[in-house]
Amino acid sequence: MDLSQRAPRSPYHVGILGMMNAGRMVDKARAHLSNTLGEYKAGQGSGRDQRTLASLGLSEDTFLEIVEKAQDDQSIETSIRAVSNINLDQIKAFNAVERDREPPNETYLRGFEERKLIVGQPEIITMPDMLDAEDIHDFGVPFDLTIGPPLSAHSGGILGIVCLGRLVSKTKAFLNNTLSEYKFGANSGLDINTMKFLDLTETELVDGVDHRPDFPDLLKWLRSKISKSHHEITDWNRDRRARGPWNEEIQKMFDDRAAAVGRPDLTTFLDLLDCEDADDYPQ
Secondary structure, eight states, X not given: OOTTTSOOOOTTOOTTTTOTTHHHHHHHHHHHHTTOOTTOOOGGGOHHHHHHHHHHTOOHHHHHHHHHHOSSHHHHHHHHHHHOOXXXXXXXXXXXXXXXXXXXXXXXXXXXXXXXXXXXXXXXXXXXXXXXXXXXXXXXXXXXXXTSOOOOTTOOXXXXXXXXXXXXXXXXXXXXXXXXXXXXXXXXXXXXXHXXXXXXXXXXXXXXXXXOOSHHHHHHHHHHHOOOOHHHHHHHHHHHHHOOOOSHHHHHHHHHHHHHTTOTTOOSHHHHHHHHHHHHSOO
């Protein structure tokens, strides 16, 4: 896990414990243990890690020991569950707070505004979206889906719009013939709904991404094509993140997929996608 060469998992990733930040914290712990943390902050050096460890009731040393001894994510989750008293309701409450977390005070807000300038995305509002935006700025949008997943569907790391980053990831993969088993465009219900919300056709999107390999140019083009208000984007983000099965047939399909990744507790499609990504590409 060399974080001087690649980004850790998104803070939105819930493939470990069903808990935001956990997957990212594991990646940073692995990098810390191998002295390849790069510019990232971990453990007591990270407010996000501190909050996550406190919710789990774990010290940094205990967590590092678990990660060092574990063979994979599943082993880490099993070891954490053996020593942590956190329950599902507490995890859901933690996620709800972390998902919408914004700068907590004026001092932090000033730094946050500077970070917006660096990544070239003044639209970013929440702290997890900023982390994704910074990862994209430093390492680019992941597109080789034969070796790793696309961006989390939860992520608003591109223009603060949920699902847009994942759509751009898959578009780049489509253009580079690296989609692997992922469905794209007209073959993906999520992509269809996202493009409909953005008033983009699949042809427009593919052409726009294809002709703008430089990310700032792609951002500029996306801004010129997307005319949604802040209110509309906020409603879209909230609806997408909360959306689950809407009838018995879809519920059965959802339950089967959730069972296949060992997560019968899941209730939303975006969490299911994150867990399927984690199952397909265990780290």
